[in-house]
Amino acid sequence: MATLEIRDLHVSVEADNATKEILKGVDLTVKQGETHAIMGPNGSGKSTLAYSLAGHPKYTITRGSVTLDGEDVLEMTVDERARAGLFLAMQYPVEIPGVSVSNFLRTSATAVRGEAPKLRTWVKEVKETMSQLQMDPAFAERNVNEGFSGGEKKRHEILQLELLKPKVAILDETDSGLDVDALRIVSEGVNRVRESGEVGTLLITHYTRILRYIKPDFVHVFANGRIAESGGAELADKLENEGYEAYVKGGASA
Numbered sequence: 001m002a003t004l005e006i007r008d009l010h011v012s013v014e015a016d017n018a019t020k021e022i023l024k025g026v027d028l029t030v031k032q033g034e035t036h037a038i039m040g041p042n043g044s045g046k047s048t049l050a051y052s053l054a055g056h057p058k059y060t061i062t063r064g065s066v067t068l069d070g071e072d073v074l075e076m077t078v079d080e081r082a083r084a085g086l087f088l089a090m091q092y093p094v095e096i097p098g099v100s101v102s103n104f105l106r107t108s109a110t111a112v113r114g115e116a117p118k119l120r121t122w123v124k125e126v127k128e129t130m131s132q133l134q135m136d137p138a139f140a141e142r143n144v145n146e147g148f149s150g151g152e153k154k155r156h157e158i159l160q161l162e163l164l165k166p167k168v169a170i171l172d173e174t175d176s177g178l179d180v181d182a183l184r185i186v187s188e189g190v191n192r193v194r195e196s197g198e199v200g201t202l203l204i205t206h207y208t209r210i211l212r213y214i215k216p217d218f219v220h221v222f223a224n225g226r227i228a229e230s231g232g233a234e235l236a237d238k239l240e241n242e243g244y245e246a247y248v249k250g251g252a253s254a
């Protein structure tokens with residue numbers, strides 16, 4: 001079973017000619033088959049964690065380590081991270097003009113699997129997954145993220161997730177901007193992947209509502225650039241009732 005290990009991770013960004021430390025010692029272990037929710041107030045550094053794991057050049061790791069199955073993730077290129085089995089869905093996914101969803105998915109699957117998927121089974125697999133996510137087949141011919149609504153972006157992410165079957169998936173605010181029906185459809189996709197028992201999921205969210213559909217094994221409260229508390233699913237209920245105030249007090253919240 002693959003394990004993502006984040007140890008004492010410190011990350012800074014350059015902003016206004018100054019270096020600002022955003023992550024201040026994150027420790028987290030995610031094993032294949034486990035679902036972890038990271039919850040925290042706006043500006044606490046949740047997306048910075050996702051970007052840092054994705055290898056975004058804007059974020060500088062100043063201390064700590066990230067390994068997947070003992071391999072140093074921080075030394076890997078973005079492509080190598082994907083091939084090693086990391087999947088990252090960003091809060092604000094980028095548009096890829098001139099590249100259709102269908103081409104993008106096939107290219108990604110080829111890169112991740114190390115060989116092109118057999119056309120016939122692949123087309124079937126894509127069709128079935130799109131239909132489970134209640135996506136119109138015509139969607140496959142649109143350019144990646146170009147003019148996608150919030151809901152379409154998130155469904156497209158889950159479509160990738162289901163087709164690429166990573167070892168560890170990091171989903172940043174997959175629930176944001178979704179109406180109730182879309183939230184349910186997207187959650188069902190995550191649960192299908194989860195039920196395979198082969199994917200570790202790190203669900204980053206500000207709101208507790210997605211956790212009504214996806215029951216996490218572990219909940220971590222993120223505040224001021226680190227994990228302030230960890231617990232089971234019951235911790236999400238506490239946050240639902242009490243909010244994040246207790247964790248933000250005294251911290252330099254942004």
Ligand SMILES: Nc1ncnc2c1ncn2[C@@H]1O[C@H](COP(=O)(O)OP(=O)(O)O)[C@@H](O)[C@H]1O
Pocket residue numbers: 013014015022040041042043044045046047048049058254
């Ligand atoms: N690229 C960046 N440049 C400057 N500041 C950034 C950048 N990315 C994040 N930050 C700052 O880091 C803090 C944490 O942001 P973020 O990780 O987006 O938080 P969250 O996702 O928890 O809302 C904020 O104060 C934000 O302004």
Ligand SMILES: [Mg+2]
Pocket residue numbers: 046047048091173
């Ligand atoms: Mg964020």
